[in-house]
Amino acid sequence: MSLSFLKNSKRFALACGTLVFSGCAVYAGFNYDQLYGTPTPQQRFVPPATPMAQRYLNEVKPVLENRCVVCHACYDAPCQLKMSSAEGIDRGASKEKVYEGTRLLAANTTRMFIDAQTTAQWRDKGFTPVLNERNQSPEANTQAGVMARMLQLKQAHPLPGETVLDSTQWDFSLDRDQQCPTIEEMAQYEQNYPQWGMPYGLPHIAPQEHQLLMDWLAAGAPMAGVEPPSAAIQADIQQWERFLNGNSLKAQLVSRYIYEHLFVSHLYFEKQPGQPIFFKLVRSRTAPGQPVDVIATRRPFDDPQTDRVYYRFVQVRETIVDKTHMPYALSAAKMARYEQLFFEPEYTVSTLPGYQPEVAANPMRSFSQLPANARYRFMLDNAQNTIRGFIKGPVCRGQLALNVINDRFWVFFVDPNMADIPSVNQFYDAQAKNLSMPAENESNTLPLANWIAYSKQQGRFLRAKNALLNKTFQHGEHLTTELIWDGDDHNDHAVLTVFRHFDSATVTKGLVGTPPKTAWVMDYSLLERIHYLLVAGFDVYGNFGHQLITRMYMDFLRMEGESNFLSLLPAPVRHQELANWYQDASRPLEEFLQGDINEFSQPSGIKFTTGDPKAELYQRLQARVQLVSSQRYALNNAILSPEAMRALRRLNQLQGPQATLFPELTFIMVEPSSPNADPQLFTLVRNSAHKNISSLFDEESNRLFEQDDVTLVSGLLGSYPGAFWHVTEAELPALATQANAVHTEREYQALLDRFAIRRTDPNFWAFSDTLNTLYRKNQPIDSGLLDYNRIQNR
Structure with missing residues (x-):
């Protein structure tokens, strides 16, 4: 020895x-x-x-x-x-x-x-x-x-x-x-x-x-980093880095704009075969051809403290997880599109904007030399990614920011052709000061004083905007569904559905579920400001005041999007809907709603023929975007027997306090009767109803439990499952029957006893592996590992 x-x-x-x-x-x-x-x-x-x-x-x-x-x-x-x-x-x-x-x-x-x-x-x-x-x-x-x-x-x-x-x-x-x-x-x-x-x-x-x-x-935990990309991908990187690092003032300003909108995205090259390799776009002190020297600032528009900024690609070294994954495809066609938007139009960039917070935090000032329509088109081309940044985003947990939105709503966009007129560009330039953003105060903010200031500037902006709209849409002219972008008949980013899951959220293409309580219509300034409020300008490490003023400012922007939607309805219905959306609102909010935000007085140009104009408007909007509305989550995508499909539709009818008993997200795996067929995945989304969503801290007091409902979709939706169910196709009718009989916590637990994979289940990890494998197989680009921090213990 x-x-x-x-x-x-x-x-x-x-x-x-x-x-x-x-x-x-x-x-x-x-x-x-x-x-x-x-x-x-x-x-x-x-x-x-x-x-x-x-x-x-x-x-x-x-x-x-x-x-x-x-x-x-x-x-x-x-x-x-x-x-x-x-x-x-x-x-x-x-x-x-x-x-x-x-x-x-x-x-x-x-x-x-x-x-x-x-x-x-x-x-x-x-x-x-x-x-x-x-x-x-x-x-x-x-x-x-x-x-x-x-x-x-x-x-x-x-x-x-x-x-x-x-x-x-x-x-x-x-x-x-x-x-x-x-x-x-x-x-x-x-x-x-x-x-x-x-x-x-x-x-x-x-x-x-x-x-x-x-x-x-x-053995000492020996590890290896990610394998370097192939020669073909490196060639793509070199080509894109050349494009993004041109020397002209125009090229530098365009690249700054692109970077500040894509810095949270996972970029990949569309032509690469197999599982994509993802990259991040970063600011570097070093030019292409040299090792990347990342400029580490809190925000993408903070002063880089260097004479020249270079935009470089770095490979994502972390495992792709669903909650932060926002894939964005690059291709020769995408580069040509950027050329068309930003370099073909005739305009001059005479000087580069500085990085002072009051300038850099306000895109209406820092990028005023770029055509507004080019900026808007850039964001619209990949609107899901644009909105995903502040709905999904890298922050991961955001109740303080997310309790400013409803649990499910649809998003439409103003047609960029309607907005591409000189008066609109001049209006944005004139209103730049009123469109300043909370990030100009950086990460340490005193909320009350800033809230008053931003409230006043938003009022000034809305008065000016309503004056412009009243002139533009006199007698309802053009104020029809033609105002809504139809994706140019090919772009499926034209309509989106946003789901909130308490402190996380999901944005999907298409109009998912039944017509919701509210909808937004977004124009350029609204889309841009939300990005700079909740993505480019938000600091998860900021003090309480910064986070609070960000949430309070978002109240303004949400109501602006809702007001744009309401303008398509008859004037009396607008007030009725606002009253329904903001029940028991605080006095300051009521004054705001009855004042600046709703001064638009022109009639809708739509000739309504029913007693339910809102439902009729939704039908017309659905018809407007029918060609481009994604069906990825449609329930009829499932390949199951008619009896099983009827059971799923019954499951989709849970309402009121009965629906409240279910988690925010339930992931369901159905083993089909057909031999050799893959299991099919579904998500049962619980939608929580509210009197209004303007309470900062006491959300529970604003809940309308009797109006809760669910949305059942084909596929996995969301990153944080609250429960797992594992059933055979033959069991679906029994599952639907028992779920519809749940009225108490004990009855819900009995349902789980029969159909659930609880967090304590010995088969938990085997189920998890199958679920993640199927998700990756079904959605090889969009998928990432799910997160289990929200799985309930019931």
């Missing part, structure tokens, strides 16, 4: 003894230092061609993605532990919360690949390791690493044999206290929370998966 083996055995025995006999004392850091040496970041990245790298990429990484990333991605990852990249795993965790709604000062930003480039830099920012950073040995790597200890804790203490976990012992709320233990705190954590190993509140992973991860951790 070797001397080194005896020494290791003694150290291992000492470590185990310390763990067993530590009692209530925290396993102090000096013991780890004594046992395994002092910590320092390790070199874990190995060349891609090595066997260790291939094992990581082909065996370890899929387990990490399908068991860990489903809860640990984006800003809402518990303890900021983002496991969606090798660099994120090595970065580790932080006790600081990104979502801190009461902070007085903006927090320091902690964005992966932007705010620090090395693990050592993240240590300087307060992140603590989840991998062992002391002496590298199998013993040390499994005893002095938080991740290894969390996995072992779960294996030693699997979920209790309860169908529904004890709510006094398990907290699944989004704002729950997070422990985020360091390795020095793990002994205390293990003693206090023995059942809180990883994955938290879900079944333990399979023994072979656990052993695979433990072997990998014992």
Whole structure:
């Protein structure tokens, strides 16, 4: 027996003894230092061609993605532990919360690949390791690493044999206290929370998966980065970087505009075969041909502190997750379209706008030299992506911003041909000051004083806008459905449906579901301002005032979109609808609604023939966009028996307090009767009704539970499932019957007993794998890993 083996055995025995006999004392850091040496970041990245790298990429990484990333991605990852990249795993965790709604000062930003480039830099920012950073040995790597200890804790203490976990012992709320233990705190954590190993509140992973991860951790967690793109894709990158980095003032301004609208998107090249490789567009200090030197600013329009900005492509190194995934296709046709919009028209760019906040935060000022119609067309061409930025977006959790929209509404757009007249461009230029945005105050804002100022400027803008509209649409001229963009008979971005799921949301192409309570009609200025309010200008790390004023400003913009829709209805109906949409509104809101926002007095140019003008308007709008309205989520896409389809339609009729009992999103997998056919996926969306949506904090008091309903769609809609159902086609009639008989929590739980895959189900991970595989197969470009932080415990 070797001397080194005896020494290791003694150290291992000492470590185990310390763990067993530590009692209530925290396993102090000096013991780890004594046992395994002092910590320092390790070199874990190995060349891609090595066997260790291939094992990581082909065996370890899929387990990490399908068991860990489903809860640990984006800003809402518990303890900021983002496991969606090798660099994120090595970065580790932080006790600081990104979502801190009461902070007085903006927090320091902690964005992966932007705010620090090395693990050592993240240590300087307060992140603590989840991998062992002391002496590298199998013993040390499994005893002095938080991740290894969390996995072992779960294996030693699997979920209790309860169908529904004890709510006094398990907290699944989004704002729950997070422990985020360091390795020095793990002994205390293990003693206090023995059942809180990883994955938290879900079944333990399979023994072979656990052993695979433990072997990998014992070996020092060797990892490999993403493989570089092919020569063909690199050629595409070079071509686009040449296009985006022209030297003329016009080229520089156009590229700045494109960047500020696409910086959150996942760009891919349309012609590449197979699964796309995605890229981000970034600002760099270095020109094409040199290594990218990312300019790290809070916002895409902040001062870059360099004489020349270059727009460069960097490969996305994180696992694609659905909640942040916004794919945007690039192609030769797209480049030609940009040429047509921005370079063929005759206009002059005489000087580049500065980066002062009052200029850069207001696109109506910073881009006033670009034709307004070109800007509008640019956003309309990919309108889903434009709106997805502020509806889905990279923020991940946004109740304060999202409780400003209804749970389901349709979005239409003003035809750009109708708006492409000199008077409109002149109007936007004249109103630039009144269209300034909250981001001009950066990330530390005093809400009350700014609210008053923005309220006054919005009033001035609406008075001027209504005066222009009253002149343009005298006697209802042109105020018909012809005003609505029809996608030029080919673009399916022309009509969208927005679903809110409490603190997340989804935007889809097409008119999904029955006609909703409200709808928006968006013109250029509204679309642009919402982007700069909620995407380009919003800082998730901002102080409470910044977040509050952003939400309050969005009230104005929502009502403006709704007012545009109401202008197509007869004048008396406009007031009736507003009264219905804003029941029990506060006095200031009532004064605002009755004043500036509704001064448009011209009659609708539509000749209504029924007693329900709103329903008739919806029918005419549906006919207007019929050629381009996407049917991706249509229920009749399902290939099931007539009896099964009738059952689905019955399930789609849940209403009132009965519907309230169901989660925001229920994902349903139906095993078809046909042999060799793939399971079919559906989503049951719960739509919550409100008296009005202008209450900042007490949303529950505005709820109209008796008006709740559901929308059942074919396919997966949303990123955060609340429940899973797994049924056979033959069981659908029984499912529909039992669901329609649910009136109490006990009856809902009985439904789950029969048809659900709960978070405690031993088959949970097998079901999860099948679901994500089917989603990726059905939607290879749009899909990403789902997030399990909202799965209910019922």
